[in-house]
Amino acid sequence: MSDTDGEIVISVRGLRNAFGEQVIHDELDLDVHRGEILGVVGGSGTGKSVLMRSIIGLQHPVAGEVHVFGESMIGRDDTEATNVRKRWGVLFQGGALFSTLTVAENVEVPLREYYPELHQQLLDEIASYKIMMSGLPAEAAPKFPSELSGGMKKRAGLARSLALDPELLFLDEPTAGLDPIGAAAFDELTKNLKETLGLTVFLITHDLDTLHAICDRVAVLADRKVIAVGTIPELLALDHPWIQEYFNGPRGRAALGAKR
Amino acid sequence: MNSPADFTEEDDALRFSGALVLARLGNLPQRLETLAKQPRAIDLSGIERIDTVGAWLIHRLARDSDADVTGANEDAKRLIDQVSQLDKPLQMRPDPTPPFIRVLAQMGAATVSAFRMLYGLLGFFGAILISCWDIIRDPKRFRGNAIARQFEVVGVDALGIIGLMSFLIGIVIAQQGAVQLRQFGAEVFTINLIGRITLRELGVLMTAIMVAGRSGSAFAAQLGSMKLAEEVDAMRTIGVSPIEALVIPRVMATVIMMPLLGFYAALVAIIGGGLFCWISLDIPLITFFQRIREVVPITDLWVGLLKAPVFGLIIAMAGCFQGMQVEGNAEEVGLRTTAAVVQGIFLVIVLDAFFAVFFSSIGWV
Numbered sequence: 001m002s003d004t005d006g007e008i009v010i011s012v013r014g015l016r017n018a019f020g021e022q023v024i025h026d027e028l029d030l031d032v033h034r035g036e037i038l039g040v041v042g043g044s045g046t047g048k049s050v051l052m053r054s055i056i057g058l059q060h061p062v063a064g065e066v067h068v069f070g071e072s073m074i075g076r077d078d079t080e081a082t083n084v085r086k087r088w089g090v091l092f093q094g095g096a097l098f099s100t101l102t103v104a105e106n107v108e109v110p111l112r113e114y115y116p117e118l119h120q121q122l123l124d125e126i127a128s129y130k131i132m133m134s135g136l137p138a139e140a141a142p143k144f145p146s147e148l149s150g151g152m153k154k155r156a157g158l159a160r161s162l163a164l165d166p167e168l169l170f171l172d173e174p175t176a177g178l179d180p181i182g183a184a185a186f187d188e189l190t191k192n193l194k195e196t197l198g199l200t201v202f203l204i205t206h207d208l209d210t211l212h213a214i215c216d217r218v219a220v221l222a223d224r225k226v227i228a229v230g231t232i233p234e235l236l237a238l239d240h241p242w243i244q245e246y247f248n249g250p251r252g253r254a255a256l257g258a259k260r
Numbered sequence: 261m262n263s264p265a266d267f268t269e270e271d272d273a274l275r276f277s278g279a280l281v282l283a284r285l286g287n288l289p290q291r292l293e294t295l296a297k298q299p300r301a302i303d304l305s306g307i308e309r310i311d312t313v314g315a316w317l318i319h320r321l322a323r324d325s326d327a328d329v330t331g332a333n334e335d336a337k338r339l340i341d342q343v344s345q346l347d348k349p350l351q352m353r354p355d356p357t358p359p360f361i362r363v364l365a366q367m368g369a370a371t372v373s374a375f376r377m378l379y380g381l382l383g384f385f386g387a388i389l390i391s392c393w394d395i396i397r398d399p400k401r402f403r404g405n406a407i408a409r410q411f412e413v414v415g416v417d418a419l420g421i422i423g424l425m426s427f428l429i430g431i432v433i434a435q436q437g438a439v440q441l442r443q444f445g446a447e448v449f450t451i452n453l454i455g456r457i458t459l460r461e462l463g464v465l466m467t468a469i470m471v472a473g474r475s476g477s478a479f480a481a482q483l484g485s486m487k488l489a490e491e492v493d494a495m496r497t498i499g500v501s502p503i504e505a506l507v508i509p510r511v512m513a514t515v516i517m518m519p520l521l522g523f524y525a526a527l528v529a530i531i532g533g534g535l536f537c538w539i540s541l542d543i544p545l546i547t548f549f550q551r552i553r554e555v556v557p558i559t560d561l562w563v564g565l566l567k568a569p570v571f572g573l574i575i576a577m578a579g580c581f582q583g584m585q586v587e588g589n590a591e592e593v594g595l596r597t598t599a600a601v602v603q604g605i606f607l608v609i610v611l612d613a614f615f616a617v618f619f620s621s622i623g624w625v
């Protein structure tokens with residue numbers, strides 16, 4: 001999939017989001033290239049999740065354009081959007097598993113929805129290897145979400161978001177609330193999946209270690225827009241107070257030191 | 261942009277073509293299952309694209325028929341390799357229990373939880389009494405503001421809906437009573453019916469049901485979400501007793517408000533009935549109220565007013581108790597809220613039956 005390097009998968013132009021008087025985004029531009037892991041960082045309340053929700057069509061922006069795979073995502077009806085939705089997977093913060101279904105059944109939901117012609121046996125087999133692929137233990141498959149720990153819920157959510165073999169994966173703070181070992185394992189998993197499946201990943205995170213470990217580029221959200229996009233060394237060369245504070249603060253330096 | 265996945269059989273070899281991806285599979289899996297003979301070789305040189313589902317199908321075919329995979333490019337090799345490492349049939353659902361055992365288990369669980377709930381409710385009542393005693397010994401701990409706030413929520417805010425409900429109930433009793441009594445030429449007894457039934461039974465009972473639905477459920481939901489957000493735990497660690505701060509104001513407010521609301525409901529119902537009698541039966545309002553004063557014994561008022569605080573206690577306790585029982589997830593808040601209302605109304609009606617027998621046997625008929 002590297003032959004399409006440079007192709008733009010997500011393109012956001014002039015995005016404006018506002019809740020009442022409060023403007024979250026204004027004139028926000030962002031491009032995500034095929035095959036990269038783009039980390040999105042920003043202080044609390046800068047609208048990282050809102051940006052993701054605008055891209056996947058859960059939040060109607062006040063103005064602006066969002067294109068995913070070259071198709072506009074704004075003002076489309078559901079049947080048209082379905083074709084694009086089949087090509088992406090979304091992992092929400094808490095996993096967002098359906099509580100009445102087991103983990104395996106959760107993974108089967110998108111498959112059943114879009115490909116009803118698949119036989120139960122094949123569905124079960126697909127669900128099995130997706131669950132194994134997301135690093136869950138085999139015993140987790142017949143369990144209900146309420147019986148899982150936070151980290152396992154995220155992995156199960158990841159297995160579900162991978163169900164349709166997406167080209168594009170949205171991860172909303174995947175390592176938040178995980179212990180450092182679990183977080184590192186999740187980073188490794190994301191990187192492996194990206195390499196084996198050729199995924200493009202849109203990753204919202206607060207985790208400096210994740211940024212250093214797996215992100216190809218980092219987009220910084222501040223002042224209601226994306227103030228900079230680039231590799232971490234490129235960002236470090238910029239003279240923006242928030243970026244300097246973020247990457248050169250005590251925690252940023254610790255993560256940088258760990259990388260070296 | 262991609263042609264659908266397909267294959268052709270040539271001697272012992274299967275030659276795949278097209279995009280071997282989930283979206284383009286079509287009936288390929290079914291066709292693979294009904295092959296005439298097992299292939300000895302699988303040729304992937306003609307495929308355009310492959311994803312993990314395609315790789316899985318190839319892997320499964322190669323595994324089951326012991327065939328060799330040839331002509332796979334880098335991507336395909338990597339994916340097939342990847343899924344073959346993950347080949348492990350998993351259990352999809354928990355083991356089902358036989359229906360008979362399941363019914364038995366449910367009955368057992370229901371019995372245990374019913375007794376546990378009664379026990380818990382008793383303990384909760386005890387905790388409330390202890391807190392009350394603590395407050396009596398140290399009146400500074402009495403939370404006047406919180407109680408006044410609950411007065412408003414439980415009592416004042418409910419005036420509109422309870423008034424409307426009682427007004428309509430008064431009209432319905434008058435109308436139904438008049439229709440039935442007319443058959444005996446005893447229409448005038450409609451007034452007795454309205455006066456006695458509203459003051460003695462319906463005013464308080466309907467108010468209790470409305471308060472259980474409005475406030476009992478609200479108590480359970482409020483305390484439940486506070487429990488989930490660890491607010492209750494935070495209170496405990498700071499040294500504030502949640503029973504004193506959260507439960508007592510709600511219970512006291514409901515106990516005090518119930519008789520007032522019940523009396524108000526009975527009054528509005530009588531007015532509703534009176535208006536109906538005036539318009540429909542041509543009984544002037546003056547006569548109506550005069551008759552009410554003559555035929556309704558004062559004990560009827562006492563019966564209603566004595567029951568009301570007990571009902572209030574039951575409703576508030578059921579609501580707060582269920583709220584404090586919430587643990588785990590948000591779903592439980594909903595379940596507990598439902599339980600609070602059902603339990604509140606059920607206990608109120610059971611107690612009402614006891615009261616009816618009791619008051620009859622002491623001669624307040």
